[in-house]
Amino acid sequence: MVDIGTGLIAVGAGLAVGLAGIGAGAGESNIGAAAVGATAENEQMFGKGLLMTVLPETIVIFGLIISILLYLKI
Amino acid sequence: MLFPAPMSRVLIAGHLRLQRQAIEVLYDARALHIQDFQPPEGETMYKLGKPLEGAERASTLLIKLRSFKTALQLERAPPTETLPRADDVLPKVEALVVSLELSITGAADDKVKLEGVAAELRGRIEALKAFETLPLPLALLSGYRELAVFTGHVQPGFEKDLERVCRHVDVVRPTDPEGAVAIFVDTPSRDAAVKALLDRGFQEVRAADGQGTAAEEIRAAQGTLDGTILPRLEEKAKELDALRAKHAPFILAAAELLEMEVERCETPLRAAHSPNTFVLEGFVPTARVGEVRAALEASLGAAVHFDSQDIPQVEPPAAHGKGGHAEASHGGAAAAAAASAPTPVALSNPKSAGSMEFLVRLMSMPKYNEVDPTMLLYFVFPVFFGMMLGDIGYGLAVIGMGMMAAGGRFGGPTWPRVGRGMVRGGLLLMVAALGYHIAGVGAANPAGDPALVGLSVVGALVFLVGLVMRGSAGPRSEELASVGKLLILGGFVSFLFGFVFGEFFGFEVFGTGESQLKFWAHDIYAPALVGLFDFDGYFPISRLHSVPFLLSLTIWIGVAHVFLGFLLGFRNQLRAHGFSHALYAKGSWITVMVGGVLWMRSLVNVMFAGGDMGATTGDPVFLAGLGVFVAGVVLLIKGEGALGAIELPTLLGNILSYARLLAVGLAGVAIALTANLPLVWAFTDGGPVAFIAGAALGVLGHLLGVFLGILGPGLHALRLHYVEFFTKFYEGGGRAFSPLGKQARYVA
Numbered sequence: 081m082v083d084i085g086t087g088l089i090a091v092g093a094g095l096a097v098g099l100a101g102i103g104a105g106a107g108e109s110n111i112g113a114a115a116v117g118a119t120a121e122n123e124q125m126f127g128k129g130l131l132m133t134v135l136p137e138t139i140v141i142f143g144l145i146i147s148i149l150l151y152l153k154i
Numbered sequence: 155m156l157f158p159a160p161m162s163r164v165l166i167a168g169h170l171r172l173q174r175q176a177i178e179v180l181y182d183a184r185a186l187h188i189q190d191f192q193p194p195e196g197e198t199m200y201k202l203g204k205p206l207e208g209a210e211r212a213s214t215l216l217i218k219l220r221s222f223k224t225a226l227q228l229e230r231a232p233p234t235e236t237l238p239r240a241d242d243v244l245p246k247v248e249a250l251v252v253s254l255e256l257s258i259t260g261a262a263d264d265k266v267k268l269e270g271v272a273a274e275l276r277g278r279i280e281a282l283k284a285f286e287t288l289p290l291p292l293a294l295l296s297g298y299r300e301l302a303v304f305t306g307h308v309q310p311g312f313e314k315d316l317e318r319v320c321r322h323v324d325v326v327r328p329t330d331p332e333g334a335v336a337i338f339v340d341t342p343s344r345d346a347a348v349k350a351l352l353d354r355g356f357q358e359v360r361a362a363d364g365q366g367t368a369a370e371e372i373r374a375a376q377g378t379l380d381g382t383i384l385p386r387l388e389e390k391a392k393e394l395d396a397l398r399a400k401h402a403p404f405i406l407a408a409a410e411l412l413e414m415e416v417e418r419c420e421t422p423l424r425a426a427h428s429p430n431t432f433v434l435e436g437f438v439p440t441a442r443v444g445e446v447r448a449a450l451e452a453s454l455g456a457a458v459h460f461d462s463q464d465i466p467q468v469e470p471p472a473a474h475g476k477g478g479h480a481e482a483s484h485g486g487a488a489a490a491a492a493a494s495a496p497t498p499v500a501l502s503n504p505k506s507a508g509s510m511e512f513l514v515r516l517m518s519m520p521k522y523n524e525v526d527p528t529m530l531l532y533f534v535f536p537v538f539f540g541m542m543l544g545d546i547g548y549g550l551a552v553i554g555m556g557m558m559a560a561g562g563r564f565g566g567p568t569w570p571r572v573g574r575g576m577v578r579g580g581l582l583l584m585v586a587a588l589g590y591h592i593a594g595v596g597a598a599n600p601a602g603d604p605a606l607v608g609l610s611v612v613g614a615l616v617f618l619v620g621l622v623m624r625g626s627a628g629p630r631s632e633e634l635a636s637v638g639k640l641l642i643l644g645g646f647v648s649f650l651f652g653f654v655f656g657e658f659f660g661f662e663v664f665g666t667g668e669s670q671l672k673f674w675a676h677d678i679y680a681p682a683l684v685g686l687f688d689f690d691g692y693f694p695i696s697r698l699h700s701v702p703f704l705l706s707l708t709i710w711i712g713v714a715h716v717f718l719g720f721l722l723g724f725r726n727q728l729r730a731h732g733f734s735h736a737l738y739a740k741g742s743w744i745t746v747m748v749g750g751v752l753w754m755r756s757l758v759n760v761m762f763a764g765g766d767m768g769a770t771t772g773d774p775v776f777l778a779g780l781g782v783f784v785a786g787v788v789l790l791i792k793g794e795g796a797l798g799a800i801e802l803p804t805l806l807g808n809i810l811s812y813a814r815l816l817a818v819g820l821a822g823v824a825i826a827l828t829a830n831l832p833l834v835w836a837f838t839d840g841g842p843v844a845f846i847a848g849a850a851l852g853v854l855g856h857l858l859g860v861f862l863g864i865l866g867p868g869l870h871a872l873r874l875h876y877v878e879f880f881t882k883f884y885e886g887g888g889r890a891f892s893p894l895g896k897q898a899r900y901v902a
Contacts, residue, residue, distance in 0.1 A: 127517045127880070138804070144813060152701065
């Protein structure tokens with residue numbers, strides 16, 4: 081059996097990346113829909129649209145880093 | 155390779171009489187991208203040209219041929235084995251089109267009419283289905299003066315409600331309780347009946363017209379359908395098939411030849427015509443200018459004027475206004491057109507990089523004076539993909555799927571047959587393994603029985619290879635073939651990385667302990683690497699157990715990739731705008747990055763080693779890094795204003811984003827491990843049920859893993875390029891080079 085401290089660290093690691101993912105997903109969904117609409121009207125917008133859609137990814141990466149740092153502490 | 159193909163502006167002029175010949179030569183050369191002539195304001199001498207003679211006749215014939223193609227469903231037909239020759243087809247076109255018109259369009263129209271009648275009959279049968287078991291003739295269900303009729307479905311118990319509110323009620327039920335029921339009430343009670351029925355959930359089903367009962371009508375309609383319509387439809391279909399077999403090569407060849415002729419006839423619309431001359435302007439790749447000039451001279455001699463001017467790959471000085479006036483004075487309309495019309499871009503890369511060109515074009519075409527990132531993608535994308543997938547088995551599976559997507563270019567015509575045989579053989583072996591297991595032959599614990607394991611594994615492998623071989627035949631669209639080639643490349647690199655990580659379908663086949671094989675010169679490079687990467691020098695690198703090493707490795711890869719991006723951006727800015735602009739725009743970022751890497755690294759090392767952070771203030775590397783960083787920020791603010799400094803965290807995010815090379819890989823490993831649990835259970839549990847269930851679950855899990863392994867690493871490797879790499883230097887928005895002329899596919 082794992083002691084409760086380790087378990088809590090694991091839960092914290094999971095929450096870190098999970099909640100960051102929820103936030104980024106909620107943000108990117110609207111941007112992505114708009115990007116696809118723009119690309120449907122003008123093929124040239126694909127690059128810019130893709131770029132703007134993935135801008136909130138940085139938050140998830142920060143969450144992932146924290147998650148990995150916590151995982152290393154187990 | 156690293157730049158688009160150099161282009162030259164060309165100008166071709168000659169007497170109007172020579173126009174057709176010149177256009178034919180240029181069409182065959184397939185090297186000229188025409189710059190459409192736009193008569194400037196107040197231009198009196200040059201007008202837009204008129205189409206060549208014969209354009210109308212060719213167009214009408216082409217329309218008829220296209221209708222034949224639609225009627226015979228030849229739109230996507232592949233070219234036949236032996237292609238007809240142009241000289242054989244062209245003289246006969248008009249005569250054959252007239253004779254074919256009657257037979258093909260007649261047969262096609264008949265087919266459409268018959269299909270309409272068949273659909274009508276089927277619709278009628280459907281509508282009458284509800285009344286099939288009602289014993290009343292259809293004629294009795296409507297047309298009353300004293301009675302109101304309701305036909306449809308209603309909940310049971312409605313008779314009592316109706317008897318309460320209506321004076322006379324009569325209900326006729328069908329023998330099939332699912333059918334529609336017919337309710338007759340006297341006309342004065344109609345409204346009350348409607349209300350009562352709606353309260354009981356009445357859904358009306360309208361009765362169609364007819365003479366006999368519904369069952370008889372349905373039989374009659376079905377009889378007509380089966381007896382007359384369907385056989386005649388089959389006849390027509392056979393007729394059309396015969397026509398197609400006989401005339402398809404001719405129709406395809408004629409349609410293509412006429413399309414090309416119409417294109418040639420309409421080319422003068424893009425040229426400038428004076429009363430006696432024509433002038434065509436455009437772009438030809440510099441490498442082919444000599445060839446085009448020679449072709450024109452061979453055909454027309456000195457009668458046609460050909461002039462060319464190389465376009466250097468920098469932004470035209472006219473765009474800056476400095477040399478604008480000088481340029482505008484000589485050349486007039488031509489120079490103005492040159493400044494406003496961007497040079498078309500033809501990518502020049504080795505043929506094997508075709509799939510990467512597809513990816514670059516997906517983003518957008520490079521501009522003429524930009525770096526062409528295709529070769530950079532070609533070397534780095536597969537490495538990213540391989541690092542994320544990193545499994546021998548999954549790599550092979552992805553190669554297999556790539557071969558199926560790329561289609562018929564792999565393997566000869568015998569592959570489908572061999573493939574089918576292997577599929578059957580593989581299935582046979584697997585069933586034999588199962589039977590072997592059920593029959594209880596061999597050891598009770600299947601894991602210890604090499605014959606069983608061997609039989610099932612060999613059977614599975616033969617089955618899979620057979621599937622791939624069988625599925626690789628046949629033509630594919632260009633895009634699917636590109637994706638297939640990408641998958642093959644990525645799968646191959648994943649296969650190699652599988653050896654580095656020691657994973658085969660998630661099983662760590664090279665052992666996980668400390669005693670793995672040492673890579674040569676271990677004693678020399680390991681100490682250096684430990685300082686940089688925290689790598690102990692042992693292979694294979696188990697991904698689950700080497701997270702710190704892989705994390706720092708991927709972030710260093712990110713630093714290198716982004717640095718490369720900035721260098722390319724610096725080069726682009728240098729060429730386009732000069733040194734000072736390049737320094738402020740990209741040089742500042744490069745300085746920021748170098749400084750940032752130095753001081754952050756010292757800080758992070760101390761953080762992980764658990765040391766005293768205050769000690770970093772004495773560390774020379776830290777201080778140097780901080781100094782360089784501050785210098786870079788100053789340059790940045792000077793060049794782009796205070797808003798430029800807001801982009802600093804974006805750079806950090808971009809570099810850290812490369813940690814996904816590790817993260818996506820770990821996710822794939824976790825899926826493979828989960829899929830392996832049932833597989834291990836199948837072979838160790840001992841019962842045949844466990845064998846089948848475990849094998850099925852394991853296969854399902856691995857299928858999911860392969861699918862996600864294509865989607866995940868593929869998308870993320872691509873996204874790393876598009877978002878983190880391209881934004882550092884790429885502008886895109888170039889015009890694709892589309893030359894006049896095309897390669898005939900259906901004609902020799």
